[in-house]
Amino acid sequence: MRQQYAVECVSKIASDCIRKGEYFDSEEEAQDWVESECWVFSGEGWICLKCHDAFMGSLTSHRKKQGNGLDGVDSNIEADDGLDNDLETGIDIVR
Numbered sequence: 001m002r003q004q005y006a007v008e009c010v011s012k013i014a015s016d017c018i019r020k021g022e023y024f025d026s027e028e029e030a031q032d033w034v035e036s037e038c039w040v041f042s043g044e045g046w047i048c049l050k051c052h053d054a055f056m057g058s059l060t061s062h063r064k065k066q067g068n069g070l071d072g073v074d075s076n077i078e079a080d081d082g083l084d085n086d087l088e089t090g091i092d093i094v095r
């Protein structure tokens with residue numbers, strides 16, 4: 001019984017999102033693969049190139065909306081930023 005790992009795109013906002021990297025026998029290999037494909041690691045996890053382009057655009061508008069929380073008046077940071085909240089689950093374990 002072999003477990004396989006693939007790094008999943010945490011963003012999935014691009015219509016042509018790759019969604020998942022290739023499957024490998026180890027987490028390390030799966031991560032090496034996305035690195036070699038130049039996926040971008042964010043605080044949330046890995047983002048495929050397709051989504052990264054789209055993400056940079058939406059990130060800019062969201063920063064404006066949140067005002068960076070520096071005004072000290074409204075510190076409500078919206079959790080709904082269009083990203084999945086999987087902090088640790090960028091790696092999918094497929095049984």
Ligand SMILES: [Zn+2]
Nearest residue numbers: 009017048051
């Ligand atoms: Zn993607």
